[in-house]
Structure formats: C-alpha cells, structure tokens
Amino acid sequence: MTPEQMQAGILQGDAAVQRRAMAKAITLLESTRADHRQQGDDLLTALLPYTGKALRLGISGVPGVGKSTFIEALGTYLTAQGHKVAVLAIDPSSTVSGGSILGDKTRMEQLSVNPKAYIRPSPSSGTLGGVAEKTRESMLVCEAAGYDVVIVETVGVGQSEIAVHGMTDMYCVLQLPNAGDDLQAIKKGVMERADLVVINKADIDPNAATRAQAQITSSLRLLGMHGNPDHANTGALWQPRVLQLSALKGEGVDKFWAAVQQFQQLQTANGRLAARREKQSLDWMWERIDAGLKLAFKQHPQVQALLPRMHAEVASGKLAASTAARNLLAAQSQQAHTASKFE
Numbered sequence: 001m002t003p004e005q006m007q008a009g010i011l012q013g014d015a016a017v018q019r020r021a022m023a024k025a026i027t028l029l030e031s032t033r034a035d036h037r038q039q040g041d042d043l044l045t046a047l048l049p050y051t052g053k054a055l056r057l058g059i060s061g062v063p064g065v066g067k068s069t070f071i072e073a074l075g076t077y078l079t080a081q082g083h084k085v086a087v088l089a090i091d092p093s094s095t096v097s098g099g100s101i102l103g104d105k106t107r108m109e110q111l112s113v114n115p116k117a118y119i120r121p122s123p124s125s126g127t128l129g130g131v132a133e134k135t136r137e138s139m140l141v142c143e144a145a146g147y148d149v150v151i152v153e154t155v156g157v158g159q160s161e162i163a164v165h166g167m168t169d170m171y172c173v174l175q176l177p178n179a180g181d182d183l184q185a186i187k188k189g190v191m192e193r194a195d196l197v198v199i200n201k202a203d204i205d206p207n208a209a210t211r212a213q214a215q216i217t218s219s220l221r222l223l224g225m226h227g228n229p230d231h232a233n234t235g236a237l238w239q240p241r242v243l244q245l246s247a248l249k250g251e252g253v254d255k256f257w258a259a260v261q262q263f264q265q266l267q268t269a270n271g272r273l274a275a276r277r278e279k280q281s282l283d284w285m286w287e288r289i290d291a292g293l294k295l296a297f298k299q300h301p302q303v304q305a306l307l308p309r310m311h312a313e314v315a316s317g318k319l320a321a322s323t324a325a326r327n328l329l330a331a332q333s334q335q336a337h338t339a340s341k342f343e
Contacts, residue, residue: 003028003043010145011050015115022145026120029137044137047144052277054086054143055264058164060154061174066200067153068107070174070247075108077253078149079116086142087111087119088135089153118147136167136284165193166280169273170263172196175216177208191219195240196259202244203251209244217242238266302331 001009001024009021029040061067068089075085087108111117120138135152142150154164165171173194191197197216202209220240243259245252267273297303310328313319 003039003046007043007046010047010141018145019118022118022141023120025141026122026134026138029141030122030134040137044140047140051140051143054139054148054150055170055260056139056168057149057151057260058154058168058171059151059174060164060171061200062176065174065176066247067174070198070200070245071151071153072108072111073247073250073253074256075111075117075151076114077250077257079111079114083116083149084147085111085114085117086139086145086147086150087117087153088138088142088150089119089121090135091121091123118142118145135164139167166283169267169276170195170260172198174198174200175212176200177202177205177212191216194220195238195263196256197240197242198256199242199244200247203246203249213242213244237270237272238263297328297332300332302334303328306331 001021003025006021006025006028009017010025013021025040025043028036028043031037031040059067059071071087071089075087078085108119112119120142122135122138139150139152152164152168171194173191173196175197177199197220199209199212199216220242241259243252243256245256247253264273267276306328310319310324314321314324
C-alpha cells in the first residue's frame with residue numbers, strides 16, 4: 001500500500017480498508033529507514049488538516065493498577081454513546097532481547113472486536129517516559145480517521161515518567177487503594193502533573209480507597225497552592241480531583257467521563273487547552289530535532305572513525321568520559337585532536 005493509498009484509505013475508506021490503512025500508516029511512521037521516514041513525513045503533512053478534533057487522554061499508573069481493564073471499561077462505555085475510540089497502548093521493550101509482548105489486545109477482549117474502537121499496541125523500544133517514539137504521529141493518524149477520543153496507555157510507570165502529559169489534553173493517573181502513606185501521595189513527579197487521579201479497584205477495600213482519596217486530595221491541594229501555578233485553584237482554572245471506581249465491575253466510569261467532559265469544557269473556554277497543544281507541538285519539534293542531531297552525530301564519518309578508540313580509552317579508564325565526549329563532538333566539527341594526544 002502506497003502512502004497515497006494509505007491517505008485515501010484513512011480519510012475515505014470503509015471500515016476494513018480504513019483500519020488496514022491506519023495500521024500500515026503507523027508502521028510506516030515507526031520505521032527507521034530514511035526513505036520510509038520521508039514518506040511518513042509526507043503522509044503526516046497530508047493528514048494534518050484533518051487532525052486536532054479529538055480529545056487526547058493519557059492514562060498512566062503503576063503495573064497491576066488495572067490500566068487495560070479500565071480502558072476497556074471506558075472504551076465500551078464511550079462507544080455505546082456513539083464515540084469512536086482509539087487506544088494507543090505502549091508495551092515495555094526488553095532491555096535484554098529488545099522484544100515486546102504487545103498483549104494489550106488480549107487484555108481488552110471486548111474492545112478489540114468493537115467496530116467503533118481501534119487498538120494499536122506499540123513497543124517502547126527504549127524510549128523513556130512511558131511512551132513510544134512515534135506516539136504523537138500515531139495519534140494524528142487516529143484523529144484523521146475520525147476517532148474523537150484517543151487514549152494513550154503508558155507502560156507501568158514510575159514517579160518521574162510523565163512524557164504522556166506532554167502529548168495529551170488530560171493526564172489521568174490510576175492508583176491502588178493501598179498505594180502508600182501520606183508522604184507517598186505528596187511526592188513530586190507523576191502526581192503533581194495529574195489532572196485527574198483515579199483510585200481503581202476501590203471495591204476490594206472501600207475503607208482503604210476512601211483513605212487514599214482523602215490523602216491524595218489533600219496532597220493535590222497542597223501542590224496546587226505551592227507547586228504548579230497552572231493547578232492553582234483560582235478563577236476558572238481546573239482543580240485536579242480524585243475519584244474512586246471499579247473498572248472490573250464498571251462502577252464509576254460514568255462519573256469519570258463526566259469529570260473529563262467538565263475538564264474539556266473549562267479548559268477550552270479559558271483557552272488553556274489550545275495553549276497546551278501549542279506548547280506540545282513546539283516541544284515535539286525540538287524533541288525531533290534532538291533525536292535527529294543525535295542520529296546525525298552517530299553517522300558522521302569522523303565520529304565513526306574515532307568512536308572505537310574513544311570507547312576503548314573510556315572503558316579502560318585511560319580517558320575521562322567527558323574528555324572523550326568533547327573530542328567526539330570536535331570530530332563532528334572536523335576539529336578532532338590528533339590521535340597522539342590520547343597516547
């Protein structure tokens with residue numbers, strides 16, 4: 001399937017053709033081949049006028065919190081109301097083999113066969129922050145295909161992995177009823193960037209869920225007063241809140257979606273949603289520039305010629321890593337020191 005056929009299939013094809021075109025387009029965008037990257041850029045540029053109308057929702061949380069179960073319950077609820085839901089599920093890649101299981105469709109049995117839903121698992125491939133390198137591009141493909149709710153499910157993340165906040169309209173963090181004490185609830189990182197915190201599996205221990213809700217609510221208020229000014233409870237700004245639900249039983253999903261709609265309406269009215277997306281687009285540009293510069297650096301012929309020597313010198317302790325780095329950077333600028341300097 002050519003990029004032109006992918007574009008036509010995504011924008012005008014029937015359900016079967018569109019899903020195939022979406023899969024092919026995302027695979028093209030994820031490719032590392034230079035010719036594929038150029039084709040992917042052209043395809044993305046052609047699709048761009050048809051994007052931007054979906055609600056972008058980021059779902060994060062520790063492993064075992066029930067992200068996939070929650071997303072299936074939410075997706076089933078939304079499709080029943082007439083929404084088209086796309087799920088971009090990021091699966092961790094092995095640091096040993098480099099492979100990923102990509103088993104999220106297995107967890108979402110009902111949603112994976114729903115004609116109004118599209119699920120795309122992608123490997124993290126070593127990208128930090130709980131997302132994949134091409135998640136943003138994949139989101140645009142889904143939006144161009146007419147999906148009005150795009151959900152990004154991160155890998156099981158830690159406290160500092162918040163990259164999904166920088167690519168979605170609303171960042172939701174799932175917590176367990178017995179996730180920790182007051183100090184754990186107030187720690188910086190994930191919690192201070194959350195727009196909505198969900199206590200999942202609240203039916204297992206209602207008392208613990210209520211305590212967790214109170215602790216996290218108190219922490220979010222403190223962070224709003226003394227932390228991120230965007231979360232300050234003043235005027236028409238959104239104040240992060242905490243909800244309880246049971247994704248397995250489907251309890252509380254309606255309240256969650258009501259809170260999401262309130263967030264979207266408020267942030268659209270006060271202009272913060274548009275400003276957030278504008279900043280995200282600029283950050284995305286600089287992120288791609290950083291990645292491109294790093295790739296160009298590694299492919300530079302003088303760097304490639306000097307790199308084995310620098311590796312050996314640093315590994316043997318004969319040369320400081322910082323000195324080796326400066327010399328390699330100089331090599332890229334064709335100002336490398338002579339080899340005798342390192343002997």
